[in-house]
Amino acid sequence: MTTSIRHIAKLAGTSVSSVSRVLNNSGYASPELRDRVEAAIRALNYTPSKGARMLRGAPSRMIGLMLPSIEVPFFGILAHAIEQELFQHGYQTLICSTAENMDHEARYISMLLAQRVDGVIVASAFGSIEHFGVLRDARIPIIAIDRELNGIADDAVMADHEEGGRLMARHLIGLGHRAIAIVGAPAHSQPIQLRLQGITAEMAKNGIAPAVVAMAEEHSFAETYRLARELLASRPDITAIIGTTDVSAIAAIHAIQDRGFSVPNDYSVVGFDDLPEAAYVFPRLTTVAQPIRDVGQQAARLLEALIDEHQTGDESRQGTIVKVPVTLIERDSTGPVRS
Numbered sequence: 001m002t003t004s005i006r007h008i009a010k011l012a013g014t015s016v017s018s019v020s021r022v023l024n025n026s027g028y029a030s031p032e033l034r035d036r037v038e039a040a041i042r043a044l045n046y047t048p049s050k051g052a053r054m055l056r057g058a059p060s061r062m063i064g065l066m067l068p069s070i071e072v073p074f075f076g077i078l079a080h081a082i083e084q085e086l087f088q089h090g091y092q093t094l095i096c097s098t099a100e101n102m103d104h105e106a107r108y109i110s111m112l113l114a115q116r117v118d119g120v121i122v123a124s125a126f127g128s129i130e131h132f133g134v135l136r137d138a139r140i141p142i143i144a145i146d147r148e149l150n151g152i153a154d155d156a157v158m159a160d161h162e163e164g165g166r167l168m169a170r171h172l173i174g175l176g177h178r179a180i181a182i183v184g185a186p187a188h189s190q191p192i193q194l195r196l197q198g199i200t201a202e203m204a205k206n207g208i209a210p211a212v213v214a215m216a217e218e219h220s221f222a223e224t225y226r227l228a229r230e231l232l233a234s235r236p237d238i239t240a241i242i243g244t245t246d247v248s249a250i251a252a253i254h255a256i257q258d259r260g261f262s263v264p265n266d267y268s269v270v271g272f273d274d275l276p277e278a279a280y281v282f283p284r285l286t287t288v289a290q291p292i293r294d295v296g297q298q299a300a301r302l303l304e305a306l307i308d309e310h311q312t313g314d315e316s317r318q319g320t321i322v323k324v325p326v327t328l329i330e331r332d333s334t335g336p337v338r339s
Helices: 005-012 016-024 031-044 050-055 073-088 102-114 130-137 161-174 190-205 221-234 246-258 292-312
Strands: 062-067 092-097 119-122 142-145 155-159 180-184 212-215 240-243 268-273 286-289 321-324 327-329
Touching: 005 016, 005 031, 016 031, 062 073, 062 102, 073 092, 073 292, 092 102, 102 130, 119 292, 130 142, 142 292, 155 161, 155 292, 161 180, 161 190, 161 240, 161 268, 161 286, 161 327, 180 190, 180 221, 180 246, 212 221, 221 240, 221 246, 240 246, 246 268, 292 321
Parallel strands: 062 092, 062 119, 119 142, 142 155, 155 321, 180 212, 180 240, 240 268, 268 286
Antiparallel strands: 286 327
């Protein structure tokens, strides 16, 4: 017969609630009561269930991963890299796709607290992050990924988005382009804003500014395709388009070709991410490569180290912001400015 806390309570001569307080280390239990309960546990050879161990604060070996959308190819690859790295070290991952919705984020946070996760890796879609405070207050280790989470997470792992923006602009300027447009989404994304800063800073060094900055709220092929079509119709002077992501850049290539023009003979196009699709599109996409899997693996390892420090009580270290280098991959979608 399976031993339950009712059997322990009977042998110890106390109530079930008193046994629960001792097991969960919650509420007051006198030393004499604690001794009786612990003696009964030993006599009955009682082993707490996983659920009981979680209630007592033992590690759950579960990690929460919050991402804006796993429909976006970048986040799908990132989630896979993190899940695999954590699995190899005995952790299970609860993947939360928030659909870039603040209410979804808050509800997932409540779920992760209820599951008593050992840590959380999060890429928030918003600058307003007060709802993450409950994780911090619960002293759950948090790693920000792909963007910082100031005031909540002291540790973050991301690509060097600003330098990537500089590389895109520098490449096109080196090919003689001056009338350069920017197409991208989502407008509120911290990484996109950092890329824009890098692009505009590099262009300013060369005495030029973006001809057009067309940003959508939704990160989708359809939205950035629409923006690129409108751009091509309204600004015939444009010679190059920067897509703030590979999806945006590929949408621009389709828009150019659907209007009867050629890439790169009529327009040069550059993207950011180096998704697998970048090498499959025709012409193959010139892009800034961020090592997506490396970013995910580093974030997982950093969280594991943070959890170990948290569980041993060694939390004196300073936060770590890891910026992973990016590189420009030249393919076929960029060329010298047309005459």
